[in-house]
Amino acid sequence: MTEIRVPTLGESVTEATVGQWLKKEGDTVAVDEPLVELETDKVSVNVSATAAGVLKKITAKEGDTVELDAVLAEIEDGATGSSKEKSNGKADAPAPAKASSTPAAGDSAGEQVEVVAPSSGESVTEADVGEWMVKVGDSVNVDDAIVSLETDKAAVDVSAPVSGTIAEIRIEAGETVTPGTVLAIIAKGAGAPKPTESKPTAEPKSTTSAAPLSPAPRRVVEENNLNTSGISGTGKDGRITKGDALAALESSKAKPSPSPSAPRDLGPREERVKMSRLRQTIARRLKESQDTAAMLTTFNDVDMTAVMDLRNQYKDLFQKKHDVKLGFMSFFVKAVCHALKEIPDVNAEIDGTDIIYKNHYDIGIAVGTEKGLVVPVLRDADQMSLAEIEKSIADFGKRGRTGSLTMEEMQGGTFTITNGGIYGSMMSTPILNMPQSGILGMHRIEKRAVVVDDQIVIRPMMYLAMSYDHRIVDGKGAVTFLVRVKENLEDPQRLLLDL
Structure with a gap:
């Protein structure tokens, strides 16, 4: 056993x-x-x-x-x-x-065999049932395609595992299923296979596309009166996915209607869409963070002149040697690690009535994807070079967008950095990534008038925001931490000299 x-x-x-x-x-x-x-x-x-x-x-x-x-x-x-x-x-x-019952001795005909939703990849946890190619009573051969499933990445066909007759269809088109869900039941060996005329039960809609539409894209096409002949399908066998239909809709909005005199059905004014599992997790964790931590945010601004000059001076040589672009994030990671060593409370977490001080510096980097925010972790970031940091972040961003980050890569961070500046944010109050006690928010760089040596000058400035758990981090420690980050960025030589 x-x-x-x-x-x-x-x-x-x-x-x-x-x-x-x-x-x-x-x-x-x-x-x-x-x-x-x-x-x-x-x-x-x-x-x-x-x-x-x-x-x-x-x-x-x-x-x-x-x-x-x-x-x-x-x-x-x-x-x-x-x-x-x-x-x-x-x-x-x-x-x-997948057999749902055991047949009588010597009798394999009529055995009930389940057709289940397959696993579509490590990061794919659910799919929408698209088009049924068969109906109850139809005969099928082994490996005949009987239904299509649409994930957030592609459309896949589910084939019959045995020859027989479709005894039951359990999941209707348009419903969401997870791997292992029973889609249909086949009576094994019953009846002779039918020719190719056994097609979907749904009546084909009057579109100009040769391939039939699944429920999700069909809804977009019909509600917005789209002409499918002008839509390029990216799904399997050239099928039009919901993403293709939405892209065509956005394209059509930018162009004048070909027949302005004809009435146009704008569809419903509201749409109810089920939250993805990732979005549900994000919502739950952010609410838990607000309910648990005594969260407070302190602000400062940083003159990015020194970092930008250093970057402009060496970016071509850096990319030629390391095959990666020199960005700003690596400087921030280094500045944060240096400050965490001075203010250990920010690198700690609460466990019941204990405080756990971390003697390692694993920095989470928030990465935005189409499905939501994920936070992969740079392990021992204080020991990494600028090139290693930049390569890791580039890899995180690429795999975050394709959904191929592993669970281990997104756990165990001691501090998080998030950059709202890439979206144009001037200032924000980031939410803690529990159980961490601190998170640094970067923002957009903009030229502002500042006073330097009693002179008004124009400098590239960035607002910094640090949210912290006031249960463990005092105001003095939080402010000191952010000041150290500011000093390290305004004078990068401090990092080299460990000052």
């Missing part, structure tokens, strides 16, 4: 919530086949089978909170059901994976 336990989920994560079981007791499983989804406060992760056999017992139910190394299930070691069935054909062999 093999026990399936909760894996290590990251440095600061000690528990998780059991999400959806992708298998049920009695199902046959293969090595590395996903069994259950665990949800932490940051991401969702699938736990896979460590041995092949039959899922004998599920000890943690959906919705339960489990700690690290807790037993989730037990697998009875042995050959998979499909291999046994091929070798002896006995009825008491374990049912094939």
Whole structure:
């Protein structure tokens, strides 16, 4: 008997919530086949089978909170059901994976086989059911496409795992599903396969596109009276996705209507859209931060002349040698690490009635993506060179946009830097990334008149904002920290001399 336990989920994560079981007791499983989804406060992760056999017992139910190394299930070691069935054909062999019932001895016809939503990648946790290519009663062959699923990245077809007849369609077009959700039931071996005429039950809409539209893009097309012949599909087999339709809509708004005299249906004035799982997590964590910490923000401004002059002087040589652009963020990371060593309270966190002082400097860098804000962490940033920091940040940004950052890369930070200036923000009050005690907000650089040596001069200035947890960081410490960051940026040589 093999026990399936909760894996290590990251440095600061000690528990998780059991999400959806992708298998049920009695199902046959293969090595590395996903069994259950665990949800932490940051991401969702699938736990896979460590041995092949039959899922004998599920000890943690959906919705339960489990700690690290807790037993989730037990697998009875042995050959998979499909291999046994091929070798002896006995009825008491374990049912094939996805089978919802065991047929009578010697009778494989009529066996009920589940068609489930597949895993679409490490960072993809849900998909929208698009177009059904079959209806109840249709016959299908193995590997026939029966339904399309749309994720935030692409459209994928789900194929029939066996030949037979569609006995039941459980999920309607337009609904959202997670990996492992049962989409349909096939009666195995019943009926002869039909020719290609078995098509979707939905009546085709009067569009000029050769490929049928899924519900999501169809809604955009119909509500805005778009001509699909002018829309280039980026989905599988050239299908039009919702993103393609929205892009066409934005393009059409910039052009005059070809028939201004014709009435145009503007559609509903409101739209209800389900929050993505990432957005739900962001909302929950930010609210928890406000409810938990005694949050306060202190401000200062910094003259960026020295950093900008240094950057302009060496940026071409820097890029030629290190194959990465020299930005401002690496200077801020270095300045922050230097200040954290002087003010250790800002690099600490509260755990119950204890204070945990961190003697390492893992700096979280907030990265904006289409789905929301993620915060990957630079480990031991104080020991990294400017080039190493810039390369890591560039990599974080690229993988953040493609959704390929791992859970481990977004956990365990001791302090966070966020840059609202790239979006044009002049000043803001950033929210703490719990359980951290400090976060630095950067803003846009703009030329302002300032007094230097009793002279009014024009300098590139940036407002800095530091939010901190007043339960652990006093006002003096917070202000001193921000002043040190300012001094290090206005005189970068201080960093070299460790002053």
